[in-house]
Amino acid sequence: MVDNDSPRLDVIFRALGDATRRGILARLALGEKSIGELAEPFAMSFAGASKHVKVLEDAGLVRREVRGRTHICRLEAAPLASADQWLSHYERFWTGRLDTLEQLLREDDARKTANRKNRPPQGE
Template structure:
């Protein structure tokens, strides 16, 4: 994933309303009106959030007659998870080395 695409995805995920919308869409597709229900914001505000999510590739909008369902697109989330996983492995290795060092220090003090 290109750094600019990753930045766009993280920027989209930075907002709690957008994360809540994604959580709702994880349960299945929904219309803009359905997505707006739990929020105390206007439909145009929700539409702006949806545009950010769509630009990041996190959602798609379909068209079935007059019904325009939004759907979660998991690919960018998988790419974020892969990026985070690299750093998790780094930190796990660092903590393992620290634990080994502390064990060696404790064993040296015990003697």
């Protein structure tokens, strides 16, 4: 289990807590992009996109390389593993709960079906 008090985990979830940053990560999952390319679908300035990239860099989710005047970014997915590990604990919890709920609903449906079959037809 990942340490719940991990400051690194806090930084990762803070970075993932913004829809624009999640969108940037989704685009970077397709391959390297410049800051300008990352800014384009969000109709934001280079400076705005650069600030979002900085938050992602601080979380270790993005690596930026300067090539001449162009800032090229690429996804660094490894830190997502600790977030995934933390979330998977709760996924197992909810999967177990939902499995139990499904079983109870199936039993309830079976009981209702059995009651309908055992009930005399109306009008007799």
